[in-house]
Amino acid sequence: MTELAFKGPEPDQLRRRHRAEKRFRLIALLSVWLGLAFLSVLFVIVVTSGADAVRQTKILLNISLDSSEFEGGKGSGLAQIRKANFEGLVKRSIRNDFPRAKSRKQKRELAKLVSSGAAYEVREFVEANPEKIGESIDIWVTASDDVDMLLKGKLKRNMPADIRQISDQQLIWLDQLQAEDRLETQFNWTLFTKGDSREPEQAGIAGAMIGSLYSVLVCLLISFPLGVLASIYLESFAPKNGWTSFLEVNINNLAAVPSIVFGLLGLAVFLNFFQLPRSAPLVGGMVLALMTLPTIIIAGRAAIQSVPPSIKEAALAVGASPIQAVFHHVLPLAMPGILTGTIIGTARALGETAPLLMIGMVAFVVDLPVTFTDPATALPVQVYLWSDMPERAFAERTSAAILVLLAFVGALNLTAVILRNKFETRY
Amino acid sequence: MEDNYIESLTTPLTKNTLTAQSALPDENLKAKMSTSDLSVFYGNSPALRNVSLNIFSNEVTALIGPSGCGKSTFIRSLNRMNDTIDICRIEGAVYLDGLNIYEPSRDVVQLRTQVGMVFQKPNPFPKSIFENVAYGPRIHGMAKTKDELHGIVLGSLERAGLLDEVKHRLDTPGTSLSGGQQQRLCIARAIAVRPDIILMDEPCSALDPIATKRIEELITELKAEYTIVIVTHSMQQARRLSDKTAYFHLGSIVEHGETAEVFENPVDERTADYVRGRIG
Numbered sequence: 190m191t192e193l194a195f196k197g198p199e200p201d202q203l204r205r206r207h208r209a210e211k212r213f214r215l216i217a218l219l220s221v222w223l224g225l226a227f228l229s230v231l232f233v234i235v236v237t238s239g240a241d242a243v244r245q246t247k248i249l250l251n252i253s254l255d256s257s258e259f260e261g262g263k264g265s266g267l268a269q270i271r272k273a274n275f276e277g278l279v280k281r282s283i284r285n286d287f288p289r290a291k292s293r294k295q296k297r298e299l300a301k302l303v304s305s306g307a308a309y310e311v312r313e314f315v316e317a318n319p320e321k322i323g324e325s326i327d328i329w330v331t332a333s334d335d336v337d338m339l340l341k342g343k344l345k346r347n348m349p350a351d352i353r354q355i356s357d358q359q360l361i362w363l364d365q366l367q368a369e370d371r372l373e374t375q376f377n378w379t380l381f382t383k384g385d386s387r388e389p390e391q392a393g394i395a396g397a398m399i400g401s402l403y404s405v406l407v408c409l410l411i412s413f414p415l416g417v418l419a420s421i422y423l424e425s426f427a428p429k430n431g432w433t434s435f436l437e438v439n440i441n442n443l444a445a446v447p448s449i450v451f452g453l454l455g456l457a458v459f460l461n462f463f464q465l466p467r468s469a470p471l472v473g474g475m476v477l478a479l480m481t482l483p484t485i486i487i488a489g490r491a492a493i494q495s496v497p498p499s500i501k502e503a504a505l506a507v508g509a510s511p512i513q514a515v516f517h518h519v520l521p522l523a524m525p526g527i528l529t530g531t532i533i534g535t536a537r538a539l540g541e542t543a544p545l546l547m548i549g550m551v552a553f554v555v556d557l558p559v560t561f562t563d564p565a566t567a568l569p570v571q572v573y574l575w576s577d578m579p580e581r582a583f584a585e586r587t588s589a590a591i592l593v594l595l596a597f598v599g600a601l602n603l604t605a606v607i608l609r610n611k612f613e614t615r616y
Numbered sequence: 617m618e619d620n621y622i623e624s625l626t627t628p629l630t631k632n633t634l635t636a637q638s639a640l641p642d643e644n645l646k647a648k649m650s651t652s653d654l655s656v657f658y659g660n661s662p663a664l665r666n667v668s669l670n671i672f673s674n675e676v677t678a679l680i681g682p683s684g685c686g687k688s689t690f691i692r693s694l695n696r697m698n699d700t701i702d703i704c705r706i707e708g709a710v711y712l713d714g715l716n717i718y719e720p721s722r723d724v725v726q727l728r729t730q731v732g733m734v735f736q737k738p739n740p741f742p743k744s745i746f747e748n749v750a751y752g753p754r755i756h757g758m759a760k761t762k763d764e765l766h767g768i769v770l771g772s773l774e775r776a777g778l779l780d781e782v783k784h785r786l787d788t789p790g791t792s793l794s795g796g797q798q799q800r801l802c803i804a805r806a807i808a809v810r811p812d813i814i815l816m817d818e819p820c821s822a823l824d825p826i827a828t829k830r831i832e833e834l835i836t837e838l839k840a841e842y843t844i845v846i847v848t849h850s851m852q853q854a855r856r857l858s859d860k861t862a863y864f865h866l867g868s869i870v871e872h873g874e875t876a877e878v879f880e881n882p883v884d885e886r887t888a889d890y891v892r893g894r895i896g
Contacts, residue, residue: 429702499739502697503802506733507752507809508725517751518741 235595239588245377245390246332246340248303248366252282252311253325270315270322275308279330287362298359304331306379306391329375334389334582336363340374343581380589384555385571389582392575394590396557400470400550400565401539401597407474407561408481408538413531415478416485417520420527423486424493425501425515444483451480452547460548467549468564476544481534488530492523524612532605536598542569568594647711648673648843649694649731649813654708656689656698663689664867666708671813671860676835676844678854678875681864682890687847690864691815694845695731696724712813729756732806736818738798740790740805745782748790748801749773752809768808775841776804777834796827803834807842814838816846820853832857851891855879863887 198206258273280300284290290299307330314328315321335354338344350357366372383393419440427433455476459465465472496519504514545551551570558565566574568590575587647670656664664686671677671694679687689698696717698704709716717727729752740748749769752758759765769786773779778800782793790801799819806814816835820828835844835857848854854861855875862872863884871878871887882888 497739499735499737500741502700502733502735503739503741503805504751505697505700506695506728506735507755507805508729509751509755510725513755517755522742 235588235591238585239590239592240585241341241343242380242585242589243377244341244374245379246337247329247373247375248307248332248336249327249329249371250279250282250303250307251286251325251327252278254278254315254322256323259322266319267316270319271312273312273315275312275315276305279303279307279311287365290358295358298356299362301333302336302359302362304333304390305388306331306386331379331390332372334580336372337374337390338581339363340372341585380586384557385553385566385574386555387553389578389580389586392583392586394568394571394586394593396554397566397568397571397590398593398597399558400473400554401567401569401594403470403558403561403565404473404477404545404550404567405535405539405601407471408477409531409535411475411478412481412485412534416482416531416534417489417527419482420486420489420493421515421520424490425511425519440483440486444487447543448480448541449543449547451476452544454479455544456547466562466564468552468554468566469562470550470558470565470567471561472548473545473550473565473567474561476548477538477541480541480544481531481538484534484537485527485531488533489523489527492526492530493519495526496522521612525609528605528608528612532601536601539598539601540569540594542567542573545570568597646673647671649710649712649845651690651694651710652708654690654693654706654710656686656693657705657707658701659703662867664693667867667869669862669869669872671843671845673843674839674841675859676839676846676857677860677862678858679845679847679862679864680849680851680854680890681870683849685864686867687864688817691733691817691845691847694813694815695728695733697733699724729809730811731813731815732809732811734799734802734806734814734816734819737822738795738802740793740798740801742789742791744787745773745790745793745801746786749804749808752805756809758809772804772808773801775807775838776800777830777837778804794827796823796830799823799827799831800834803831803838807838811842813843813845816844818847818849821849828853851879851893863890865890 310330380393382395384396386392459472500518501514504518554564572590575583649671652668654667692698749772753768858875861875861878863870871884
C-alpha cells in the first residue's frame, strides 16, 4: 500500500525543475535583448550616417546673365537658352568673387568649389525665368562633394593637406564665403528628385524608388492573383493524387531556391527567349513574381486550410457551387492569412538584389523611368552600387537609400496590417 | 457483446427489416426518398453496406445507433455532401421522387436546394443574420427585388421561430447569437431555399436542454411542410420527435420501422440492448 501512495515529486527533483525553468527564461530573455540591441545599434548607425545626406551644402553665386550670351545660337526661346554656355557663366561668376586667383591651378581649384551640376541649376533657373536675361541674379548652387564633406565635418581641416582633397587656398576662399553668409547647408531636394549620378552631390534615389515601385507593382499584380488561385485550386479542387503531391513538394522546394537562380531563369526565359527589354522594371517584377509565388502559395494554402470546413459545408448545403462556396465564404476568411504571406513575400522581393543583377537592373541609370520598360534600378541595387563608390559623400547617401528602403518595407507592412484588420472576422 | 458486434458484420438483415423490404415495391412509390442497396466506402474500408430505407413525406425519420455506425455517412449521402470527400465511393442508388440522385446527369446544386441540411455544430456564416439567410435565395436568384428577398428572409426566420428574437438586429453578425439561436438561424438558412427535405445531423448535440426543446418544437412544426431526417444520439429525442426510426449498427440498418415499434418491441437483440440503454 505504501508504495502506491504518491506524495508528489522529490524536493530535489522539484528544485531541479524550477532551476531549469528559470535558466530557460533567462536565456530566452537574453537572446531577445541581444537581438534588440543589435537591431538598435544597426538602426542608430544607419540613421546617424544617413541623416547628413538630407542636407546639402550650397553656395550663393551672383551671376550676370548678359544678353549677349543668349544671342549666339539660332532659334528662339528654350532652344536658344539651352545653347548658352552656363558652365562659363558659373566659372566667370566665381572668378569675379575672387579676382586674385590668377594662375591656372588656382582657377581650376576655384571652379572645383561648385559642383559640375551648378551649370544645370543655373540653366533650369533661366529656363523658368527667361525674363531675367540681361539682369544679374543671386542663385544658390550646389557645392562640390568635397566642400559638402568639409562643412559636415567629415573632412577635417587639420588633416595633412595632401590627403585632405581641399587645398589650403580653397579653405581660405570657403572661409571668406562663409563670412559673407554665402555658404550653408540646405534641404537636399536632389536626393529625392533626381536619378543616379557619378557626382555624389548630384545623385538621387528617385530613379531607384520609381524602379522599385514599378517592380513591386508588377510583382504583386502577377504573383498575388496567380498565387491565390493556385492555392485555392490545390487546396479545394485538385484531386489528391501523386501528381498533386509532386506539385506540392516542388512548390515547397521552390520557396527555398536561392534568388539568383530565379534571376538566371529570368535572363534565360524573359530576356533571351522572349526578347523583353533589359534593365526594365517589367522584367524585374516578373522575376520577383517567380520568386514570390511559392511563398504566397504556401501561405495561401495554410490560410485556406485554417478556415473551418463547416463554413464551406454550410455554403454547399444551401446549394452553392464549389466555386461559389470558395469565393464567397472560404476566401474572405482566408484573406488575412493570404495577405500576411503576400506581404512577407513582397517585402523580401523589395529587398532583393541578386535576381535584378541578372536581368540588368544594375545599370547606371540617370534618367527617371517613366514606363515599365524604361531602364531602371531598384533601391537595394542602388544601395549596392553606391556602397561601391570611392567618394566619401556616397557613404551617407548609401545610408539614406537604406533608410528609404526600410521606409518602403515599413509602409508595405503597415498596409498589410490595415488590410488584415479590415478582413479579420470572427467565426 | 463482443461476439455480437463481429457477428453483425456477417449476419444478413434481420426479420423486421426484411419484412419492410419485402413491402418495398409498394412503399417505394409512396416514399419521398429511398435508398436501395446503398454502400459507401472511404478508401477501401466500408462505412455503409447495402442500406435500404424509405423516407416518407411529412414525417420525421430518426436515425439512431452507436458512434461510428454510419448514421452521419448515410445522411450525408442523401444530399451528396459526401462528394466533398475525395476518397469516398458510393454504390447503390438513392431515389428522390423516383429519380436516382447519383445519376451522372444529376445536378448537385439543384439537388441540394431540394434537400437541405443542418449540421451538428451550428455553422452560421461570419456575416450578418440577414446575409446568412439571404445567401441561398440570392445565389439561386429566387428574389427579383430587394423587397422580395427581404420577405423570404423574414419568412424563413419566422418559420424557424427566430424572427421575434432577431428582427431588430438583422445586421448583427450571425455568430453573435447564442448556440441555440445559431442553430435555428441555420435552420432558417436551410428553409430559405425552400427544400422538400431537411437533413439534420445531430442538431441538438451542442445545445443545452432548453435550446434543445426549442429546436424539437420547431422540428415538430416543420414536419407539416417538410420531410425531416434526423440523426440523434438521444433515445428520448428520437422517441419524442420521430415517426419512423432506423437503428444503425456497424454500417448496416439492423432494424427500422414505426418509432413506437422499434422502441417498444425491438426484434433484434442489438436494437433492444441499445434502445433500453444497455449499451451505447
